[in-house]
Amino acid sequence: MCRAGVPYATPVSFFHCPCRRNAGYRMDQTNPVTPLSHQHVTFPDGLQLDCGFHLAPVDVAYRTYGTLSPARDNAILVCHALTGDQYVADPHPLTGKPGWWGRMVGPGLPIDTDRFFVICVNVLGGCMGTTGPRSLRVREDGTEEPWGTDFPAITIRDMVRAQHLLVEHMGITRLLAVVGGSMGGMQVLEWCATYPEQVFAAMPIATSPFHSAQNIAFNEVSRQAIFADPQWHGGRYWECNEIPARGLAVARMMAHITYLSEAALTRKFGRRVRTTPGRGATGGPGSLFGEMFEVESYLRHQGSTFVRRFDANSYLTITRAMDYFDLGAEHDGDMSRPFRGTPTRFCIISFSSDWLFPTSQARLLARALNQVAANVSFVEIDSDKGHDAFLLDEPDFDRTIRGFLCGAAEHAGIG
Amino acid sequence: MCRAGVPYATPVSFFHCPCRRNAGYRMDQTNPVTPLSHQHVTFPDGLQLDCGFHLAPVDVAYRTYGTLSPARDNAILVCHALTGDQYVADPHPLTGKPGWWGRMVGPGLPIDTDRFFVICVNVLGGCMGTTGPRSLRVREDGTEEPWGTDFPAITIRDMVRAQHLLVEHMGITRLLAVVGGSMGGMQVLEWCATYPEQVFAAMPIATSPFHSAQNIAFNEVSRQAIFADPQWHGGRYWECNEIPARGLAVARMMAHITYLSEAALTRKFGRRVRTTPGRGATGGPGSLFGEMFEVESYLRHQGSTFVRRFDANSYLTITRAMDYFDLGAEHDGDMSRPFRGTPTRFCIISFSSDWLFPTSQARLLARALNQVAANVSFVEIDSDKGHDAFLLDEPDFDRTIRGFLCGAAEHAGIG
Numbered sequence: 153m154c155r156a157g158v159p160y161a162t163p164v165s166f167f168h169c170p171c172r173r174n175a176g177y178r179m180d181q182t183n184p185v186t187p188l189s190h191q192h193v194t195f196p197d198g199l200q201l202d203c204g205f206h207l208a209p210v211d212v213a214y215r216t217y218g219t220l221s222p223a224r225d226n227a228i229l230v231c232h233a234l235t236g237d238q239y240v241a242d243p244h245p246l247t248g249k250p251g252w253w254g255r256m257v258g259p260g261l262p263i264d265t266d267r268f269f270v271i272c273v274n275v276l277g278g279c280m281g282t283t284g285p286r287s288l289r290v291r292e293d294g295t296e297e298p299w300g301t302d303f304p305a306i307t308i309r310d311m312v313r314a315q316h317l318l319v320e321h322m323g324i325t326r327l328l329a330v331v332g333g334s335m336g337g338m339q340v341l342e343w344c345a346t347y348p349e350q351v352f353a354a355m356p357i358a359t360s361p362f363h364s365a366q367n368i369a370f371n372e373v374s375r376q377a378i379f380a381d382p383q384w385h386g387g388r389y390w391e392c393n394e395i396p397a398r399g400l401a402v403a404r405m406m407a408h409i410t411y412l413s414e415a416a417l418t419r420k421f422g423r424r425v426r427t428t429p430g431r432g433a434t435g436g437p438g439s440l441f442g443e444m445f446e447v448e449s450y451l452r453h454q455g456s457t458f459v460r461r462f463d464a465n466s467y468l469t470i471t472r473a474m475d476y477f478d479l480g481a482e483h484d485g486d487m488s489r490p491f492r493g494t495p496t497r498f499c500i501i502s503f504s505s506d507w508l509f510p511t512s513q514a515r516l517l518a519r520a521l522n523q524v525a526a527n528v529s530f531v532e533i534d535s536d537k538g539h540d541a542f543l544l545d546e547p548d549f550d551r552t553i554r555g556f557l558c559g560a561a562e563h564a565g566i567g
Numbered sequence: 568m569c570r571a572g573v574p575y576a577t578p579v580s581f582f583h584c585p586c587r588r589n590a591g592y593r594m595d596q597t598n599p600v601t602p603l604s605h606q607h608v609t610f611p612d613g614l615q616l617d618c619g620f621h622l623a624p625v626d627v628a629y630r631t632y633g634t635l636s637p638a639r640d641n642a643i644l645v646c647h648a649l650t651g652d653q654y655v656a657d658p659h660p661l662t663g664k665p666g667w668w669g670r671m672v673g674p675g676l677p678i679d680t681d682r683f684f685v686i687c688v689n690v691l692g693g694c695m696g697t698t699g700p701r702s703l704r705v706r707e708d709g710t711e712e713p714w715g716t717d718f719p720a721i722t723i724r725d726m727v728r729a730q731h732l733l734v735e736h737m738g739i740t741r742l743l744a745v746v747g748g749s750m751g752g753m754q755v756l757e758w759c760a761t762y763p764e765q766v767f768a769a770m771p772i773a774t775s776p777f778h779s780a781q782n783i784a785f786n787e788v789s790r791q792a793i794f795a796d797p798q799w800h801g802g803r804y805w806e807c808n809e810i811p812a813r814g815l816a817v818a819r820m821m822a823h824i825t826y827l828s829e830a831a832l833t834r835k836f837g838r839r840v841r842t843t844p845g846r847g848a849t850g851g852p853g854s855l856f857g858e859m860f861e862v863e864s865y866l867r868h869q870g871s872t873f874v875r876r877f878d879a880n881s882y883l884t885i886t887r888a889m890d891y892f893d894l895g896a897e898h899d900g901d902m903s904r905p906f907r908g909t910p911t912r913f914c915i916i917s918f919s920s921d922w923l924f925p926t927s928q929a930r931l932l933a934r935a936l937n938q939v940a941a942n943v944s945f946v947e948i949d950s951d952k953g954h955d956a957f958l959l960d961e962p963d964f965d966r967t968i969r970g971f972l973c974g975a976a977e978h979a980g981i982g
Contacts, residue, residue, distance in 0.1 A: 445890065
């Protein structure tokens with residue numbers, strides 16, 4: 153049997169390759185697909201998960217940018233959000249689009265790869281090379297099949313444990329910084345709670361110390377949209393060579409609204425209409441489908457491009473991990489407890505128009521850190537771009553990241 | 568051919584009755600269903616719609632409460648929201664639940680049926696007896712079939728025109744008040760813009776003079792969830808004796824989140840978990856579906872009960888009408904123009920935690936009315952219950968409605 157990570161010379165069909173542990177697939181059903189080989193490490197002993205399950209082996213796929221210093225003290229771990237991946241600053245291998253944080257990570261940029269060694273890991277449960285629902289498991293009869301929905305429930309802490317395996321494997325005993333937005337920020341917090349001595353500085357951005365009822369509710373509707381798609385086939389869609397594209401697109405469309413502010417949507421689209429003649433048999437003036445608002449067209453585009461790069465069962469797994477996240481509950485209801493005596497310096501960032509992870513939630517985190525006299529600063533960036541502001545052009549945000557990391561490097565004694 | 572409104576003695580299957588123009592159906596596929604007869608009037612000449620289509624005949628289904636005075640001057644029209652209907656203050660004929668505004672409309676209540684004659688009309692495009700996508704049309708070959716998605720696109724103004732037919736039919740030349748929340752508030756505004764001399768007082772509640780980009784976006788995701796359900800069958804689900812229940816449930820679940828505030832969701836559900844053992848083959852500890860948050864259970868209940876009473880094509884039609892609504896655009900970009908010289912006295916009400924129709928939008932309306940020196944008061948009710956506050960127990964809100972209507976009655980010279 154070929155091992156994970158071995159590149160294929162021959163294109164194979166989606167979900168028909170005998171070894172898919174470390175492969176991603178183009179999801180266009182009409183064409184042969186090229187499996188991807190991701191930079192990765194396999195950990196045969198795997199991980200003990202919070203749910204009690206021992207997952208082994210575990211593949212951890214990642215990208216690095218810049219050069220690790222001889223003292224191995226200049227590493228910054230960037231943690232990605234729900235639908236992100238390790239391709240932070242180079243073109244995405246499936247879509248060809250620029251890296252999701254290419255404006256932040258690179259030579260001379262706020263996270264300066266001329267100076268720092270940047271690591272980004274595809275999260276456990278993901279679909280870009282790290283072990284997840286699309287990975288193969290060995291059944292009792294010795295044959296292999298994808299985990300699908302039998303993939304164990306994972307937590308944000310499990311994701312961090314997988315990253316920790318890689319960081320140790322690289323011989324890095326302390327990260328100069330851990331940085332991440334949204335679900336990436338949850339990982340930042342779990343790093344500081346679980347491996348406090350190994351994080352010199354931390355930047356939790358546009359995040360919260362727990363997932364709120366409203367956010368759980370939105371995630372649940374996303375999941376129901378996927379479950380409702382008959383092409384999901386109870387999670388075993390690979391057997392039919394199908395993907396639940398429509399359900400996943402609806403999930404993505406809804407989530408996308410929550411990433412933007414009302415002001416941003418109004419500025420970008422307002423109530424502008426595009427008339428699309430002959431849109432199917434039911435189109436035409438005066439009919440239900442004769443016109444389309446610009447914002448609808450945009451959302452449909454978001455939905456349809458997303459399904460080409462993301463696995464539905466990964467979406468289910470990762471949204472569940474976000475929902476489980478509750479730093480206080482993990483520590484007997486005391487959110488500040490994991491940070492007692494922490495040596496880490498924190499910079500918490502929120503955005504004024506972010507209603508998915510509002511400033512009020514970041515403030516709870518700041519208070520918990522203050523209660524244990526942690527070294528913490530808290531910056532609310534004035535922006536009307538909503539939750540997605542952390543991915544967009546916000547000069548104040550860039551300056552905050554650059555300044556904090558420079559200060560951290562200085563205090564850590566890095567030249 | 569039997570006419571609309573004729574009650575049936577024999578139960579028939581969903582969508583298999585030869586005359587359904589004025590019938591609603593229990594949607595439980597496992598039982599024979601009882602068609603409903605709604606109080607209604609048929610207008611054979613129908614309506615000229617904004618889209619240019621002449622819709623005829625038009626049935627207008629309604630309920631009344633209280634007694635019309637001999638002078639016919641004590642009528643209050645209550646306009647319902649997206650998924651409401653005419654059953655304001657008596658049990659719903661399909662669900663058996665109390666009327667949706669039973670706490671507001673009744674003897675001695677703020678909209679006092681001992682004093683006022685209250686009318687509520689099922690909106691055009693609806694599914695509780697007024698002409699809509701489920702109503703029959705006559706095809707060229709003389710046979711009949713439901714309109715489905717060929718039902719013409721309608722506007723809020725079209726809904727108001729249908730209500731106006733009924734009000735005139737009742738011999739009422741002036742309504743003492745028109746009152747409504749959410750989409751009901753849009754109808755209130757269209758009444759005042761279209762028939763200013765016939766509205767003495769108006770209460771637009773938790774509403775906006777236009778549908779925002781964010782609200783259009785949420786509606787679009789709702790529609791896509793319905794389109795994605797293969798049981799929608801391109802809108803012709805009656806042919807298969809099916810309903811797109813899963814898509815409609817997802818639409819309802821998502822919409823329901825937008826009706827509540829984050830604070831209300833946190834207070835009602837927080838992060839409380841219910842463990843449901845044996846939830847299908849994939850359930851069990853540590854699996855993806857082993858646990859469920861209370862908020863998820865609540866949303867699923869909301870989704871599943873909704874599909875029993877609401878028609879998917881009506882949902883598509885009515886959300887479209889909301890999206891089209893833009894009072895300014897209807898009047899050359901000047902939102903205040905339709906109110907120039909208006910004799911109507913206005914009381915605008917918003918709720919502080921309503922993020923679907925926020926106070927900022929109500930304020931735009933208040934400013935437009937001020938610009939033309941209209942008689943307008945504006946009350947923001949302090950509430951953490953979100954958009955749905957107008958349906959819930961808010962004593963300040965009740966007092967505002969009671970006080971404004973009493974004042975209006977006094978000024979109108981009603982004893």
